[in-house]
Amino acid sequence: MQHAATPVLSLRGIVKTFPGVRALDGVQMDLHPGQVTALIGENGAGKSTIVKILTGIYRPDEGQILVDGTETHFPTAQAAGHAGVTAIHQETVLFDDMTVAENIFIGHAPRTRLGLIDRAAMQRRARDILTGIGADLNPAVRLRDLGIASKHLVAIARALSIDARVVIMDEPTAALSHKEIAELYDLVGKLKAQGKAILFISHKFDEIFRIADRWTVFRDGRFVGEGLMTAATEAELVRLMVGRSVDQIYPKRPARIGAPALTVAGYAHPTEFDDITFTLHEGEILGFYGLIGAGRSEVMQALFGITQPSKGATRIGEEVRVIRSTAQAVAAGIVYVPEDRGRQGAIKGLPIFQNVTLPSLKRTSRDGFLRLAQEFALTRDYTQRLDLRAASLDQDVGLLSGGNQQKVVIAKWLATRPRVIILDEPTKGIDIGSKAAVHDFMSELAAEGLAVIMVSSEIPEVLGMSDRVIVMRAGRIAAEFAGDQMTPENLVRAAVGIGDAA
Template identity: 55%
Template sequence: MPVTQAPITPTYADSPPGPPVLELTGISKRFNGIHALNDVGLTIRAGEVMALIGENGAGKSTMVKTLTGIYQPDAGSILLDGKPVVLKSPQEAMQAGITAVHQETVMFDELSVAENIYVGRQPTRAGGRIDWRRIEQEAEALFARLEVALPVRARVKDLSVAQRHFVEIARALSQEARVVIMDEPTAALSQREIRELYRIIAQLKAAGTAVIFISHKFDEIFEVADRYTVLRDGRFVADGALSAITEAELVALMVGRAVNDAYPKAQAEIGGPLLEVDKLCHSTEFDQVSFTLRRGEILGFYGLVGAGRSEVMQAIFGMTPGVTGNVRLEGKPVAISTPSQAIAHGIAYVPEDRQHHGAHLTMPIQQNISLPILSKIGFFLRGHRAHETQIARHFAEQLELKASHLTQHVSELSGGNQQKVVLGKWLATDPKVIILDEPTKGIDIGSKAAVHRFISELVTRGLSVILVSSELPEVLGLADRVVVMQHGHVRRVFERGEATPEIVVAAASGIELESARQEENAA
């Protein structure tokens, strides 16, 4: 499904005068042979808010970690005020005037606000003793400058998320930061707190600070940012003035990829409802989630950070207490409050974090695969090992597992082969429904292709699949229908033929494209 987009020529007419404060050229970073960033460039000037835009996995987080000294690039250069710099650590990045305000703040909870602002660089008095009075006075002056009422002696553990962000911004000001990176800063804020953050961003801009603003919310981007830079698959796509582009054009730049034969789609007969979820609710994670999974169907779930997709799946698998709503399997109500009950009902869940929740890395392959079915094969019965080996070999062959032997520890395998072990482990339970949460996250292209083929084949064997993925081509290429979530709610459900990249990302971002409005009117 090709994406049609008009060419966008970057223009710097709206940029403040003067040379760039920060300039990246040819930045590349590889992990296990895979490019997280590939020849990326970025430019930002004093007093400018630059929106860094891209899908999940586009390279934004790697870019932030490179700018803050956590990662060092394999190639390329970073210029500050036109001079090359090498940022070997977060401390060096801060000393150079680059700091970040993250969605999840990292501070010392038991220390006070003032102590957190000056931790590691406290001013001292004669004799080398810390000048606590000066620390508190300077912290108060910083908050007065920000026009924020925050007691500097308060413990950070007692602050709200927004107040923690203000402490990080004050810390950046205390270090005379030239560049402040805000990474999804509004994800857990109320509307009032968001407006307060907007005001502070305007203050930073007026003071000549360069701000890199990362958000999945297009209304925020167009409200606070002057310019944009779009990354896709670790590559630079486009940049320019936000005044010269529409939301629809930005979406097209983000997702401008065709879904092609890289995602094989086996033909399977789709039957009636198998799993029905009705008004599933949790007080903090999701609300009124309803959907139906049909026999022989691959049902895709897509959403941006914080959409609540994984939380819903964990609830269905019995991992989350305090959930209300109804679940029916094969037309019959089922009550699932533990994973063992879910397995008994024929539901399997392959988690996103395979290393911590999916596999026992220090155990052999065959023991990992047999773990969920020990009660069936009899751990202490004669012939147990032979049966275990037979089952493990069966799934190792089906999944094209690359290992020296079945007694090899999972920790010795590549990421892709670890994922195959986790898949084999849950398929060995002979499920009716298998939930795959980010099944190809962090694995190489070859292993991805094998997993894609296997997912496509699962439904031909009578299984029904829920595929949760942040990779839009993966969802569109494999799913029969796509459920789009945003902020814990089901926003839309698309049939395979109508699920284009533009309207899916638009729905996940909470914006309306003209094509989406036309479809709704036609319906």
């Protein structure tokens, strides 16, 4: 590992404020050539804001950006590009209907003498770059026809085509399979060998320890430390991130399991699932494990009235209820915290309190007329219980970090005083601190007698939080485990369908 004297890019004392929020408060960071710097922090720590400043989307209120030790400004995204900074985002921004070569060279395509795009040269250079990163892709193929991993390669090729010196990777592995992740690691190695400085943002510690050379930790918009990975321990980084040590990861309390809260019998759907039968009790946390595509979310959405089952019946408590719409589900006391927070959970553009009270308007209003005082009171109760971090309750929910948006969605449902709460991947993509808060809260709810279904693909979470686990495979219930039977091996075997005799 080489230790370069001057960083390619340095940030000093960067401050960025938004109405009511100090997103960044005097942070610093150094990116060295040929090295991977991991930026670590909880959601809301300021990671996204720093990326936007580095790519010229936001301008800092105070502080310096130094390129090769000289102060520079990035007033526009183009300026950042010229300085050699490029970002590969969580959801990479590329053009589906253009070819690989066009995507790589958009904005800086090679020209002929007449000023027209030199297609031959573009194809040739695209092929060179792709070969350079070991990507076996045809430059003439339309992007629409490629998988996510290949699209990432195109994004990386694009980054290289503008001769980037600093490559920002913002949770690049979030949507990738194991094999694709391994390929990405190789690629990061190649970029390092070419002397690029890489800023790597990730929530996954195994990945950070695997590929990063240095680390920088932000917390609540402040810089809390940096150092070399070789000298770092996981416990130390976690402590810096959350500002306290997370000793007990799964705060599952012993539950007092009560009467059946939800009974599902023979639920079926023409294409998604079949023969789903189970009983959920008051005070119980029932885990649903399975591979992606096993039909878990589809079952939950049918229970919540989003889709209609072709067969089957539900009983809530002692009562048979037919649920054909979400409104009926909410009225029956079943609520659902969706996996896709941005699209299905929080309503961005509406203030926090309006998000929270939306399904409870009947209770806060009088004769159909809004009563804001009641709405604020209800919101205050539940957001405080969930330890929401926000500037004010009339702040746009879209301005909150992912973890805090999730808290708003959960608060929204708790405010309806449900009997059954279904949480679909409740901690996916949120940081350790918020994760612990959500887990803590789930335990508390179950202890209060609420019936909880938790769909999760993380085995430690399923095992740590559930009283009982149902494993689904290909739209059917493959197995059910409780007590000593709940082992990682049993879950995985049932999910992939090997050794049914286990």
